[in-house]
Amino acid sequence: MLLIPCPNCGPRDETEFHYGGQAHVPYPENPNELTDTEWSRYLFYRENPKGIFVERWVHSTGCRQWFNMLRDTVSYDIQAVYPMGVPRPAAPLPPAADTGTASTGAASTTPLSPSTAPEGATK
Amino acid sequence: MAETAASPTSAKNPADKNLAARLSPARQLAEAFQAGSLAGTVELSELPFLTMVGVRADAGSEAATRLAAVTGGLPAGSGAVAGNGDVSVLWLGPSEFLVVAPTEAHESLGGDLIPALRDALGGDAGQVVDLSANRTTFELTGPRARAVLEKGCSLDLHPRVFKAGTAFSTEIANIPAVLWKTGGETFRVFPRASFAEFLGRWLLDAMREYASPEVP
Numbered sequence: 001m002l003l004i005p006c007p008n009c010g011p012r013d014e015t016e017f018h019y020g021g022q023a024h025v026p027y028p029e030n031p032n033e034l035t036d037t038e039w040s041r042y043l044f045y046r047e048n049p050k051g052i053f054v055e056r057w058v059h060s061t062g063c064r065q066w067f068n069m070l071r072d073t074v075s076y077d078i079q080a081v082y083p084m085g086v087p088r089p090a091a092p093l094p095p096a097a098d099t100g101t102a103s104t105g106a107a108s109t110t111p112l113s114p115s116t117a118p119e120g121a122t123k
Numbered sequence: 124m125a126e127t128a129a130s131p132t133s134a135k136n137p138a139d140k141n142l143a144a145r146l147s148p149a150r151q152l153a154e155a156f157q158a159g160s161l162a163g164t165v166e167l168s169e170l171p172f173l174t175m176v177g178v179r180a181d182a183g184s185e186a187a188t189r190l191a192a193v194t195g196g197l198p199a200g201s202g203a204v205a206g207n208g209d210v211s212v213l214w215l216g217p218s219e220f221l222v223v224a225p226t227e228a229h230e231s232l233g234g235d236l237i238p239a240l241r242d243a244l245g246g247d248a249g250q251v252v253d254l255s256a257n258r259t260t261f262e263l264t265g266p267r268a269r270a271v272l273e274k275g276c277s278l279d280l281h282p283r284v285f286k287a288g289t290a291f292s293t294e295i296a297n298i299p300a301v302l303w304k305t306g307g308e309t310f311r312v313f314p315r316a317s318f319a320e321f322l323g324r325w326l327l328d329a330m331r332e333y334a335s336p337e338v339p
Contacts, residue, residue: 008200008201008216008217009201009291010201012277012278012293013277013294015294015297016293016294060299061292061293061294061299062201062216062291062292062293063201063215063216063217063219063292064215064216064219065216065217
C-alpha cells in the first residue's frame with residue numbers, strides 16, 4: 001500500500017486515490033490540423049518508463065482534488081507532489097548512494113537508461 | 124379566532140406529516156443498535172435527518188465571506204470545523220464545505236438556514252445544495268469508540284493527533300465516509316445513505332467483542 005502525501009490532506013492510503021495516467025500531455029493546439037497518426041499519438045501513446053514517471057492522481061475520497069506526482073515506477077518512491085498547472089519539477093536527484101535498490105532516478109536526463117536498473121529488471 | 128387557531132395548525136400539519144412519512148436510511152437497524160450498544164463501553168445510534176448543505180465557494184472570494192457570515196465562519200484547511208452554535212461547517216476540500224445543522228433548520232420545517240445560504244451566495248460562482256438526504260449520521264460514543272473505528276479506518280485516531288472538533292473525509296470499512304470527532308470519546312460518522320446499512324452492520328460487528336469481558 002502506498003502512503004500518498006495529498007497536498008491538501010496530508011498522507012493517506014493509496015485506496016483513497018485514483019490514478020489519472022501520465023501528466024503534462026498537452027491537448028493539441030488545433031486538433032483539426034493533425035493527421036490521424038498524430039491524433040492517435042496524442043490519444044493513445046504514453047510513456048512507460050522504468051524509473052521516474054510524472055503522473056496525475058486524484059484524492060477521490062478526500063478533498064477530491066487532482067494533483068501531479070513524480071513517482072519511481074521501480075521502487076514506488078514518491079519523489080515530489082505538486083499542483084496541477086505547475087511545470088514538472090526537475091527530478092530530484094537522489095543523493096549519492098541513494099539508500100540502495102532503485103537508482104534509475106540518477107539518470108535524470110534519460111530515465112529510460114537501463115544501465116543502472118535494479119535486480120532482475122534489465123530485460 | 125378561527126384565524127389564530129388555523130395558522131398554527133396549518134404550519135404544524137405539513138411538518139407532522141413530513142416527519143411521519145420520512146424513513147431514515149438505517150431505520151431497520153434501530154433495534155440492533157440498541158441491542159448491540161454497551162452502556163459505558165461503546166454505544167451506537169443513528170441521528171437521522173440532520174440538515175446538511177453542500178457549499179462550494181472559492182476561499183477568499185466575496186461570496187465565501189458572505190457565506191461565512193451566515194454559518195459563523197468557513198474552515199480553513201483539512202480537518203478544520205467552523206461554525207456557530209448548532210451550525211457546523213466541515214472542510215471537505217479547498218473550496219467545498221459541508222454544513223451540518225439540526226433537523227429543524229431544514230426549510231421544509233420552517234428553518235431559514237438554506238435560504239440564507241442561497242441568498243448569501245447570490246449569483247456568484249459556487250453552489251448551495253440541500254444534501255440532507257445524501258448522508259445519514261451515526262454516533263459512536265464511549266471509551267471503546269476509537270478502538271472500534273480503528274478496525275476500519277487508517278487515520279491516526281489517537282487523541283494526541285485526532286482532536287475533538289476535527290473532521291476528515293476518509294474511508295471507514297473500505298467505504299467513503301466523513302468522520303467527525305465531536306467530543307473526547309464521541310464520533311459522528313456520515314456514510315452515504317446507500318452505505319448506511321452496510322456500515323451500521325459493520326460497526327455492530329466491530330463492537331461485538333467488547334460485550335465480552337476483557338481477556339487478561
